[in-house]
Amino acid sequence: MDFWYKQNFSALVIAWLLLPFSALFWLIAQIRLLLFKKNILSSYHSPVPVIVVGNISVGGNGKTPVVIWLVQQLQKQHFKVGVISRGYGSQSGYYPRLVSSKDEPIQCGDEPVLIAKRTNVPVCISASRKEAIELLLKEYACDVIISDDGLQHYKLQRDFEIIVIDADRGIGNGFVMPSGPLRELPHRLKSVDLILSNGKATEYSNNVITLVPKYAINLVTAEQRLMFAFSGEIANAIAGIGNPQRFFTMLQELGIKLDTTQALQDHQKFNADLLSKFNKKQPLFMTEKDAVKCGQFAEDNWWYIPVEAEITGKDVPIFIDKVVQGLKNE
Numbered sequence: 168m169d170f171w172y173k174q175n176f177s178a179l180v181i182a183w184l185l186l187p188f189s190a191l192f193w194l195i196a197q198i199r200l201l202l203f204k205k206n207i208l209s210s211y212h213s214p215v216p217v218i219v220v221g222n223i224s225v226g227g228n229g230k231t232p233v234v235i236w237l238v239q240q241l242q243k244q245h246f247k248v249g250v251i252s253r254g255y256g257s258q259s260g261y262y263p264r265l266v267s268s269k270d271e272p273i274q275c276g277d278e279p280v281l282i283a284k285r286t287n288v289p290v291c292i293s294a295s296r297k298e299a300i301e302l303l304l305k306e307y308a309c310d311v312i313i314s315d316d317g318l319q320h321y322k323l324q325r326d327f328e329i330i331v332i333d334a335d336r337g338i339g340n341g342f343v344m345p346s347g348p349l350r351e352l353p354h355r356l357k358s359v360d361l362i363l364s365n366g367k368a369t370e371y372s373n374n375v376i377t378l379v380p381k382y383a384i385n386l387v388t389a390e391q392r393l394m395f396a397f398s399g400e401i402a403n404a405i406a407g408i409g410n411p412q413r414f415f416t417m418l419q420e421l422g423i424k425l426d427t428t429q430a431l432q433d434h435q436k437f438n439a440d441l442l443s444k445f446n447k448k449q450p451l452f453m454t455e456k457d458a459v460k461c462g463q464f465a466e467d468n469w470w471y472i473p474v475e476a477e478i479t480g481k482d483v484p485i486f487i488d489k490v491v492q493g494l495k496n497e
Contacts, residue, residue: 171339171348182346189346196319196343196351203321211297214304216311216326216494221318223355224348227409227433228333229365229376231278231456232476234315237329238286241311244491247288249309251299252279253316254292256434263293263302272460277434278315280459285473296323311494319350327490328359331376333410334366361486363478366413374480380417380472386458386465394472398422402450405442407431407457414454418472423452431457439464 170178202208220237222228238248254264257276266275268284275292283290289307293299300312300323317323318330332338339348353371356362362372382391401424406414411430418425426449431441437460445451451469453461458471 168345168348171342172336174340178340182340182342185346186342189343192345193343193352200321208322210322210324211300212324213300213312215309216490216497217300217314217323218311218327218329218490219314219317219320219323219325220329220331221314221316222331223318223351223353224332224336224338225344225350226333226336226348228331229378229409229476230316230331231281232378232474233329233331233363233376233478234282234313235285236476236478237313238282238288240487241490241494242288244494246310246491246494247308248286248311248313249300249303249307250279250282250286250288250290250313250315251296251303251317252276252282252290252292252314253294253296254279255316256436257292259292263291263295263298265302265306266290266292273436277456277459281456282315284459285455296320310497311490326493327361327486329361329363329486330356330359331363331365332369332371334364334369334375335410335413337369337371360489361482363480372480372482374478374482377477377479378417378474379477380421380474383452383470383472384458385467386461386469386471387467392470394421397450400424400450401426402452403427403429403445404452405429405431405457406454407433407435407437407460408454409433418452437461442466442469 170181203210220230220234241248254276259274266279266283270280272280279290279292291299291303343349363374363376364372365376368375380394382393384391403426404415415428453471455471455473
């Protein structure tokens, strides 16, 4: 919601009017957390270590590139990695469900399919993280499980936690839902193992995620073309991610002149009619996450841009070493 990230009078009025509901949300969350800490509500302890990549605010903050990066870091250390996800937006007829790179996003969710495509590690979706882990470990010999989201899913015990913050939006107005975008108050940041800031350093973290685009891939022909080849061209762009403007700005910084842009909802379902208005003589750029939903009706002028997460900061190698040592001691 836009008013979460604005400081004008009308935005503040809306936020303050919703404060009683935020207080109730916070109270319920605190009682629930206390019940887990007192073991009144049961939680699941995985046979192998679990790393949760999440956030304290709603909306996409860039968790998926971090999950892919983390898988790659652990693979370099020769660990067998599995990934679990709630599979938000999936319409599978059964859960838990193992996800392959060939599955349709409508069945498994766009992010799980993307992770499966990029990493080739086993991925499992279910609202029950316990069931997802159990199925993964039944089918694969995983040394470690990465949970894509689920920071507030306290039914699942975890060994390490990473929080991702969008540098442009931060924590918004600082209120919990529905007055603001937060699922938990900012003090939660002090309890995690690593905080990453997507885009630039912030007051919360100097560990920065930079999403690096190197080439575009045609959805129909699979042709790869270096991004500088599009510099100076007039093009269109869509983005169905948490912060669409970040994608549009990236294209402009690469020298691409954007004629029309369309910001879509995160996890929005795609169809041919939704994208029919764009000029077929101009390239249409989209994120890799969006592209996995367009394979059945793609046009030959559609291109997606895979990005590699480069993560820097003094805490990053310390965190990786901590995880590696923890896994070796298992």
